[in-house]
Amino acid sequence: MDSLTRTSSKGSESRLMAGFLNAIERAGNRLPEPALIFLYFMLLVMGLSAALSLVEFSIVNPVTQQPVQINNLLSTEALTNTLTNMVTTFTGFAPLGIVLVAMLGVGVAESSGFINVALKKMLRVTPKKLLTPMLIFVAMFSHVAADAGYVLVIPLGAIIFMSAGRHPLVGIAAAFSGVSGGFAANMVPTGNDALLQGFTQAAAQLLDPSYNVNTLCNLFFGIASSILITLVGWWVTERIVEPRVSKMTLDGDYRQEGDMSSVSQQESRAFNRAGLVMVLGLAALAAAAWPETSSLRSPDGSLTAYGAPIMKSIVPLIFLIFIIPGIVYGFASGTFKTGKDVIHSMNDSMSKMGSYMVMAFFCAMFIKAFSDSNIGTLVALAGADGLKALALPGEATIIGMIVLTAVVNLLIGSASAKWALLSPIMVPMLMAVGISPELTQAAFRIGDSCTNIITPLMVFFPLVVVYCQRYVKSAGVGTLVSIMMPYSIAFFVAWSVFLLVWWGMGMPLGVAAPYTWSAG
Template sequence: MSTNITTPGNGAGESRLMNGFLNAIERAGNKLPEPALIFFYFLLVVMGLSAVLSLMTFDVVNPMTQETVQVNNLLSAEALTNTLANMVTTFTTFAPLGIVLVAMLGVGVAESSGFINVGLKKMLRVTPKKLLTPMLIFVAMFSHVAADAGYVLVIPLGAIIFMSAGRHPLVGIAAAFSGVSGGFAANMVPTGNDALLQGFTQAAAQLLDSTYTVNTLCNLFFGIASSILITLVGWWVTERIVEPRVSKMTIDGDYQHEEDMSSVSDKESRAFNRASLVMLLGLAALAAAAWPEGSMLRGTDGSLTSYSAPIMKSIVPLIFLIFILPGIVYGFASGTFKTGKDVIASMNDSMSKMGSYMVMAFFCAMFIKAFSDSNIGTLLALVGADGLKAMELPGEATIIGMILLTAAVNLLIGSASAKWGLLSPIMVPMLIAVGISPELTQAAFRIGDSSTNIITPLMVFFPLVVVYCQRYVKGAGVGTLVSMMMPYSIAFFISWSLFLLAWWGLGMPLGVAAPYTWSAG
């Protein structure tokens, strides 16, 4: 199968040095075993290392427990017994697994019926091709409102959208991934992550000042401005660095893209209108149910965006319903579906494509559980924080050091809450001591956390994105994805860090009730 791919530029500005660097990363990365085996080997390494380190004593105190960190021996009889006894639940409770499979059941029906393709055709008619990249990155960042929906919805759609526009699908995956994960700390509206991090930040600040409070929206204004920065930087990286290089890759994967994406028949248009009406009515019903102050969809505090709010906990089931219902309507109205068996067949087909992901998810879940149980990640994070504290740098340099430390720890500990839970009790009081506010410290943490999300295979959705790439390029592997995302990671880290320093220097507000300097309440 041959596919014509166009690029928005001639790639003349691409650095030979950068291209060689990225090619070396890709070659080295793709020489690694299958991702599932990588996680398996990492599991063995962690287990062996835990046995050695468990014999040593470390003078490092966990600020959350006030106890000395001790590495647990995963090769002990008790630990091995627990691993076997909990293996099934470790896999079935692996957070991304259920999210991905349930969402893909609904999205799979909408895709197989043709509803999504017709919607993309119509969207491409009104979106200038020159603005396709920034539009995708911005939408990807906005998807943070819907928890992890961007990973299972926006990223695969990015590939379809770009391929429909005659561009390489892996470029669409890279652009969407950069917005969903690399721009995780940037958004135009508050998300549940704001409340999650605020709780840790306030608790850490109160270690020194028991009356100090941190507003949930303390990083809102900086986050809004950051969404514009990340869109522009991601746009430039995509079209100047990533696309000229990725477009040379041969598209040889098992994907369905034979139809003409330039026209929509009258029958398809009528079916799409009916299905869209069903989708809009469903969204209107959801809005009506959530609007009242006493809605069951709200949290105990009346919020719709807090992690405890039932509507936030129902995001994935809602995605399932929002896509499967119009998908079914479109399928029967257009003739794609004849009977209910066709609907079930489309769901079966979507699950059959997820086999390799489920295998990777199993070993990934086992590795992450072992890494957490061993306490090795905790030890490394706290040692790094102590090292930064001992350097006694000036304010601006300390903020950059904070971003660097977070970025490094992010390569080992994927969960933002786990990282901030470990680092905040150390870093917030430490920076308070040099006059830096907890709100500014939190903003620095969020930059470091976001910038390296897209290059660490330990991020729980990373294996899923590798699978997306393999749908179009069979030989794509961990090295392919890391090499695609490395330019974004570097560009985001540098530009975002400088942007924070400039924002600080100009005295622009970080957010609601968010000072730059600390003063006792």
């Protein structure tokens, strides 16, 4: 009887979760086309800015030390500015260039068959049971290459899962959860560590001018978190997401690969040549970057700093690393006969990006309007003041910090923009109650990661919708949000508890990273 009761309880919970996610999907997909959503949001922001610009707020921006003022986007000056900068707003939209340049190289490698054969060989050596955690872990590791995961790992996740006989949207979800949901977890330092450390240290010195924050202050916790996120993401993928997503009919514009278990001798020879070219290229890059005086390093000798030339060259490097082996493989295998075939493969890859470019235009216009209006700044600072007024105990304050960041993240996608606003308030405030800047930064990074995967305002979200539509035509914003919601909830709960346990056990957050601070 007890086992029957437990089975019935699990069935009820499963039906409740399915009903919740189905409701989210239906509600989300009743919304207009994503491009129109961004257009309507832009118009809404413009209207709100006009109304709120008449209100005087007492909230002070810690960066400017001036009260927050909402800018009226319907004024003659603002409308003129919108029109004169419309083209540069679109062409300057960071994800646009990243996506298009990277896809040119990846498109050649895919059309030639190089990626297909690489996946066949990978599937031979990777146990099917470990395919999901492998993909999530690789997706998290892609943070080393800035935003490369969005344009490389996520679409490859779909291909890998489809090649293994699983639904491609499950591969997209697993990869997206690692690239974006696990953004704060990594096995090695990234440029984001240095970026956030600068804001944290400046904020800490508002209270203690001699305080220094180490760039690697969250390294050990980040390494442990990568294991946690891999395990939690694995469980969510196979227990919640895959059973639901597998029911979706594949009706999109994609190419069904043939037998994924066989590789011909010609394909194998061509792959070996192309693989050798890729290895030699990577070796040449490593040799060029190795010397301390390398031009690929930043002035201070770092390879991972945001200002390092190699970090700024990640997307062009992806282009070269894929297009050169792709061309070698294509001619060696007979897929390409002339240079025209290579150009045709580029044209084909760009033709699939039309819907993304339309969405990118309206997304860029909305984000520009939202930023110019100052509404996001007002919401973020009001939330921080509210948390401060609650005067919660240390552990509860850290959870409140995570919640605040997760909510603000739904409106302001950029981690640096959020931390620039929140750190001057939250870091000194928590220092005043004995919590170190390093612990505050760790809490911020958790909240910043968990809701990346469910907010359409994240700049790469429209691109992931396009990936889904390649396989399921009806997939929309609601579809993707409903698929990613279980990851967001699970990561939020597990990661928050993990931080408290890590703190309670006294495990080191990173290099020179105390949990507490006291004056003097």
